[in-house]
Amino acid sequence: MELKRITHAENVRLSDSGRAVRILDQSRLPNETVYLELSQAEDLYEAIASLRVRGAPAIGIFAGYALYVLALQSQETQYGPFLEACRRNRDYLNSSRPTAVNLRHMLDRVLAVAESMPCADVPSIQAAMGQAARAIHQEDIAMCTAISEYGLSLVKAGDGILTHCNAGPLATSRYGTGLGPLFLAKERGIPLHAWCDETRPLLQGARLTAYELQQAGIDCTLICDNMASLVMKEGKINACFVGCDRVARNGDTANKIGTSGVAILAKHYGIPFYVLGPSSTIDFTCPDGDHIPIELRDGGELKEKFFSAPVALPQVKCYNPAFDVTDHSLITAIVTEKGICYPPFEQSFAQVFGRPEKEAT
Secondary structure (H helix, E strand, C coil), X not given: CCCCCCCCCCCEEECCCCCCEEEECHHHCCCCCCEEEECCHHHHHHHHHCCCCCCHHHXXXXXXHHHHHHHHCCCCCCHHHHHHHHHHHHHHXXXXXXXXXXXXXXXHHHHHHHHCCCCCXXXXXXXXXXXXXXXXXXXXXXXXXXXXXXXXXXXXXXXXXXXXXXXXXXXXCCCCCCCHHHHHHHHCCCCCEEEEECCCCCCHHHHHHHHHHHHCCCCEEEECHHHHHXXXXXXXXXXXXXXXXXXXXXXXEEEECXXXXXXXXXXXXCCCEEEECCHHHEECCCCCHHHCCCXXXXXXXXXXXXXXXXXXXCCCCCCCECEEEECHHHCCEEXXXXXXXXXXXXXXXXXXXXXXXXXXX
């Protein structure tokens, strides 16, 4: 019997006024709970770039609302100039982070509403864009629920689950993707134990995943990233659950830096490695992982962030890719709201989503 639903923090939504995007500033967690209401293009851009809002699905929800909020501010009364302003805002917001495909997909989806209404007046177009943005949010809630159901079917009571980065409600809307089965299991009284990689350098596993799980009363243990191999060897891990920021057509998957290392370890120890994410994360125009752009971030995150004093000399060079690509050969299955996709992924995607196995790049 299903137990009482866990209450999750509302991490992104339209403000009460309907003219700003309200977010929980994830850069301040776990020690401070700060909500921001953003309406200016520069602030909306900065919120994505600085990880105040993060997680591919949450970025997509935020982007839809952001483009709508900016459309409301337009002073243009004619269709052509209004549409051009919307396109400029789309391009600007899309440039904030290059890897998460949901950002582009949801911006394009809300913009497409405006592009489809050349004979309508501007207020009607604005209202329709708002409806599209709200629909994205509601659809994500439904998708996360379905993903969690499918993911829960892959484990059993008492299993140990290794997580990397954060793919819970903070990164989505409700339940999450990679963490969704853990929250759903908790509601249903199914005991699972989460082993949370800290996820250097931004510590999303420590600051966000462990925070969410602890708040929900889910049994969890925090480990350093370089402890995963030992925990696997000790037999404490029965499955790995991770989210994703972009999945290529062949199943190669971009996720937070360090994910591919976890997948390699899991392969060595014979542990299933599952990627969980909505179908909007699959980029059918991208043939493989070599074509996924990888965001490079400031090296100061390695030397200074979260430290009371720098841990390396100022002149030491840093290389700080935010993501890596896990080869499809290391992935046991990709779990979506439409079903569980197994290798070979191009054929599996075609069966589940009704898409051709190959699309033009």
